[in-house]
Structures are given as C-alpha cells and as structure tokens.
Amino acid sequence: MAKTLFDKIWDAHVVRSIPGGQDVFYIDRHLIHEVTSPQAFDELERRKLPLFRKQQVVATADHNVPTRNQHLPIQDPLSRSQVDKLTENCHKYGVELFGLGHENQGIVHVIGPELGLTQPGMTIVCGDSHTSTHGAFGAIAFGIGTSQVAQVMASQCLLQSRPKRMRINLDGDLRKGVSAKDVILYIIAQLGTGGATGYFVEYAGKAIRSLSMEGRMTVCNMSIEMGARGGLIAPDEVTLAYLKGKKYAPKGEEWQKAVAYWSTLHTDASAAFDVEYTFKAENISPMITYGTNPAMGMALNEVIPASTMEVDSQGMLKSLSYMGFAPGESLLGHEISYVFIGSCTNSRIEDLRVVAEYVKGKQKASHVEAIIVPGSKLVEQQAREEGLDAILAAAGFELREPGCSACLAMNDDKIPAGAYCVSTSNRNFEGRQGPGARTLLASPLVAAITAVEGKIVNIMDYVN
Amino acid sequence: MEKFSILNSQAVPLPAENVDTDQIIPARFLKATTREGFGKNLFCDWRYASDGTPKPDFVLNDTRYSGQILLAGKNFGCGSSREHAAWAIYDAGFRAVISSYFADIFKGNALNNGLLPLQVSEEVLQALINQVQAQPDTKISINLSEQQLHVGAIGLTVSFEIDAYKKECLLHGYDDIDFLVNQKEAIVNYEKNRQWVY
Numbered sequence A: 001m002a003k004t005l006f007d008k009i010w011d012a013h014v015v016r017s018i019p020g021g022q023d024v025f026y027i028d029r030h031l032i033h034e035v036t037s038p039q040a041f042d043e044l045e046r047r048k049l050p051l052f053r054k055q056q057v058v059a060t061a062d063h064n065v066p067t068r069n070q071h072l073p074i075q076d077p078l079s080r081s082q083v084d085k086l087t088e089n090c091h092k093y094g095v096e097l098f099g100l101g102h103e104n105q106g107i108v109h110v111i112g113p114e115l116g117l118t119q120p121g122m123t124i125v126c127g128d129s130h131t132s133t134h135g136a137f138g139a140i141a142f143g144i145g146t147s148q149v150a151q152v153m154a155s156q157c158l159l160q161s162r163p164k165r166m167r168i169n170l171d172g173d174l175r176k177g178v179s180a181k182d183v184i185l186y187i188i189a190q191l192g193t194g195g196a197t198g199y200f201v202e203y204a205g206k207a208i209r210s211l212s213m214e215g216r217m218t219v220c221n222m223s224i225e226m227g228a229r230g231g232l233i234a235p236d237e238v239t240l241a242y243l244k245g246k247k248y249a250p251k252g253e254e255w256q257k258a259v260a261y262w263s264t265l266h267t268d269a270s271a272a273f274d275v276e277y278t279f280k281a282e283n284i285s286p287m288i289t290y291g292t293n294p295a296m297g298m299a300l301n302e303v304i305p306a307s308t309m310e311v312d313s314q315g316m317l318k319s320l321s322y323m324g325f326a327p328g329e330s331l332l333g334h335e336i337s338y339v340f341i342g343s344c345t346n347s348r349i350e351d352l353r354v355v356a357e358y359v360k361g362k363q364k365a366s367h368v369e370a371i372i373v374p375g376s377k378l379v380e381q382q383a384r385e386e387g388l389d390a391i392l393a394a395a396g397f398e399l400r401e402p403g404c405s406a407c408l409a410m411n412d413d414k415i416p417a418g419a420y421c422v423s424t425s426n427r428n429f430e431g432r433q434g435p436g437a438r439t440l441l442a443s444p445l446v447a448a449i450t451a452v453e454g455k456i457v458n459i460m461d462y463v464n
Numbered sequence B: 001m002e003k004f005s006i007l008n009s010q011a012v013p014l015p016a017e018n019v020d021t022d023q024i025i026p027a028r029f030l031k032a033t034t035r036e037g038f039g040k041n042l043f044c045d046w047r048y049a050s051d052g053t054p055k056p057d058f059v060l061n062d063t064r065y066s067g068q069i070l071l072a073g074k075n076f077g078c079g080s081s082r083e084h085a086a087w088a089i090y091d092a093g094f095r096a097v098i099s100s101y102f103a104d105i106f107k108g109n110a111l112n113n114g115l116l117p118l119q120v121s122e123e124v125l126q127a128l129i130n131q132v133q134a135q136p137d138t139k140i141s142i143n144l145s146e147q148q149l150h151v152g153a154i155g156l157t158v159s160f161e162i163d164a165y166k167k168e169c170l171l172h173g174y175d176d177i178d179f180l181v182n183q184k185e186a187i188v189n190y191e192k193n194r195q196w197v198y
C-alpha cells in the first residue's frame, strides 16, 4: 500500500497498538536538558525504576547557561542548581552529558544534528517543543512534557495516537534575499498559530529541496508555531552529504546499510494526506513579525493589517498595544535598539556566515546592541576558524558563547521592557525575551541589516 | 495522579485566544527542580504589576470569580512543551480547563497530571463564558464517566470527547508510566526484531 514518509517511520516504531487507538511507540533517541528533566529523574527515583536504555539518552545544558564567561560558576543560584542537578542525574544514571565546558555542548536541537545523533528514519523526542527541528533529516521528532520524559526514561516508549498528515508543497524558486526563515514565517502567517494542530507536516517541493540542511532545520523547527506535532522532510543527497563523517553517524559498512534503508524513506507517489497546501516560492518576501504570536507576520514592505479593527477576536489590538504598533502601520523606518542572532532556529554556522558576509566592512548603528550567540561549541569553533569572529567584532557585534540566550529570558540575556528587538529566534510571545520586551522575528539577514541600519528597512533594496 | 470523576464548581473566565505557555508560566520561573509551588506564578505577568501588586483588572484577581474550572479561549496552551504550565494551573487549584481548542502538547501534559482539558464547540464555549461573566456564581458540572457537561442555570447539557484510555487513567488515577513499564516484554521483543537498529 502506498504510504507517506511519516507513516513508514511511524509503522516501524509501533511496539503494539492498544484498544482505543493509541500505540506503544518506540523512541530511538531521547535528548534531555536541564529544565524539563529534573522532575522526570525524580519520578524514576520515586518509583524505584531504572533508566531503561541509557545509551539512547543524551544530555546537554543550554537553557540556563550564561553566554559570557562560561568557565566561571553560574552566578544565578537557581540556574546553577538546575544545571548541577542535570550533571548529578547524568552521573548517577550513566547518561552521556555534554555539559558546560564540553566541546559538544550547545542548544539541544543544534547539537543533535551536528553530531550525527539525528538520523533519517529515527524517532526522536525531547522535553522541548522545538524538537521538531530534527524532522529536517526525515525523522519523526517531537516535543514532550516532563511526565513523558519520565515515561521514555522508564520504557523507551510513549503512548501516542497517530496524528493526521499534512503536506505543504513549496514550488518554484526562492528569490534572492529570501531565506528558510522567511519561508516558515510566511507559511505560519498563512495557516495561523493553530493551523496545523493535530497534524504532522511533511514539507516538499522544489524550493524545500533546494534548501541546505540548516535551512531545512529552520523550517522544521518552527512547525510547532502553527500547532503541528512536528515537521519532516524526506532525506536526499543533501541530507547524506551533511551526515557523512559526523561523529555519531554510521561508518563504513554500517553507513552503506543505513543509506540503503534511508533511500526507502520518501512518500510514495499515490499516498494520501489528510490535507495538503501548495505555495509558490516566488510569492515569499523577507518577513518580519509585528505582533505577539509568530503568525502575526508580514513582508517587510507590507503594513500591519487594519481590517481587524472592529472585530478583535484574536486579541489583535491587545497584541499591537503591547508592541506599541497601530493597525495599518508600516514598520519601515522604525528604530530598533537590540538585535539578537541565535536560538535553535538560526544559530548554525550558515546563519553566522550570512551575517558576517553582510556586515563585513560595515558598522552596526551606534544605538543598537547586537549579540550573536552560536548554537553550539562546534559552531563557535568553526566561526573562529573561518575568521567570522574578527569580522563580527569589527562590525561591533558581540559573539557570545553557546546557549539559548535571549530566546527565552531564562538566563542572564534579557531584553529590557519596552525595547524593540529584531530576533532570529522563534517566539515573539509577550515577555518571551524578558518582561515587557518587544520581539520582532526575522531572518539572520534581516537581523544583520537591521543592526547596521539601526531601523527596519526593506532589505530587498540592500541585497542587490 | 489524583482521580477525576465528577466536578461541580464555579468557573473563572479567561476568554483570550492563543494563550501561550509563556503567559501561563513565564520561563524565568522554570528553574525549580520539583513540581510544586508553580501556582503562585500562574499568569504572573498578567496577574501582577512589576512591583508585585495584583492587577485589579485581571480575572484571577477579581473576587467575583473562583472555582476549579478555567474557561479559556481557543488554542489554549500553545507554545512550549513545558509541563510546568499544567502544574501551575493545577497547583492554583484548577481541576479542569474548558476551551474550544487545545494545543497538542498542553493537552497531553494536562491529562498526565489529572487536569481535564475539556473541549467544547465554540458556541458552547461562548455560551459558558457569557453565562459565567453575567452570573459568576454559576455552577458547571462535569461528569467524566458520562462524558457530560451540564449547566443547570441555562439548561445546557453537552457531551464531550475523550480518548477511552485517557478517560480510564483519569478515573482511576493511573498514569502512562505504570502502563508502559508493564509492556516491557513487548518492548524487548520489539527491540530484538527491529529491522533497523541505530
């Protein structure tokens, strides 16, 4: 029978189905971090359960870590205790930990792929919604809550009902200056924050195929922002080229076997989806968000919708008043004081290269604070090897050490109340980057140009 | 997990749509290593001014409203996977959230903590919100085994859907971990027969 890529992987991981429609679903790889794991380890403790398959669990510290002076003890006592707790639990249960100071440390969704821990056909979970990132390799990857973290620790399985299937096709070619981030912001703006709730999304089409692995990760990363359980992209030569030689990727004969299996991982021609959308890549422009959810996005040269002025069912006016914007307003020329380049959406080497290439020989505007936070130690090291650190420093950007940083205001990196921040992260919720902070989501290129100009501009005037 | 069978309570209306988990419990409160005590920070930035004084216009500070049911707008719980959101709502005394739409992960997290995410149609949700706002002492009854929601004051009775397995878990206070640990034999067999092992 013709099957979707999603169903092929799902079916291969069903241990058994139970009456009522749920499956005992096997998990190949379990990634953990300091915020959502302590209560799960406690649960094992409380029930006197062993960690069932410790070699399938990998840990890192990312959310709480400072991005300056990582060699010093963490200042904030609560953050420190959470990171210490992770270390303690990993030692006790024999889990491999890429903690602070380790050469493989970084944001959990950056290190999984770059170490080759993320592979096609796998099922991957983490107590973090952006686990959807790993779907870029043709894996079923999704975020789970802490109770489920404990379940996977205890049984390497979850009880899951199969989501519905959605395919989003992106035909044609992306225009110059338009990146993967713009693609996903555009799709989310089209479908809305709940537009894919209950679905697992496969991204397909020429424009998706033309993306690098980094770009594909950016797209899959933000699937959750339209409610999707996850997103995935069929593996191809781009995937194989990225994975080959990675630390934990199969080697030699194992690699050959893996490639043979991975080549079966695609949606069959006549397989059916519950819903399917098709967009044209040419219609996508560089995007920016103006509101307090990621679906409130528009092309840089558009104006904030005015049509919702009478009916405020979406809380549009509340959101705009938080942001200090008005319906019908254009954001062009709007002054910005912070630029944050980082997060599991856009902190990979390719993102840093895009920024460095643009700012080379230029200067950030004097009123802008521009920080750039690599997703991992490996990204940081690569950036230094390529000399990007010097270019960024010369342009007035501060290159930090890896972590989640200003994506979620849980560590020292926060945006002050009322300040505008153009951010390459994934969420512009109220207070996400600090109480009262105003976040505008955009691509690394838009962020870089904004930092130099000190205000929002139509970047299409700059890229040609 | 505590059992859930019948709940008869007043409700607190929070009709905003797309309430995300960063509003339910902001990230800066996620540094605890235990499950307790999140209730006091539930909706912190909506509930308190920056100096810590309660904002009088936020519904949790409105003394007319109380009860164990939260009436929430569409797409409640979107955003992060933090189970702390469900813990905070539960810790603040709620046992059920009624909405016309829940974000997936939040729904799962709620169910794993004995907090019933009860989905109704948009019309029913609106009727409930209107009624509770007009008459804050309105009682809403939820009967899980019958899968029924009843509001005597407006003569409304509607049935709701819930996964059969999850219903049993709530009724008996079981959680998935008990179930999964008992599947060990099947899991080990599965591992032996996997066509592809990473």
Ligand code: SF4
Binding pocket: A062, A063, A107, A108, A109, A128, A130, A343, A344, A345, A403, A404, A407, A408, A425, A426
């Ligand atoms: S970078 Fe942001 S979205 Fe990504 S895992 Fe860290 S906190 Fe979550």
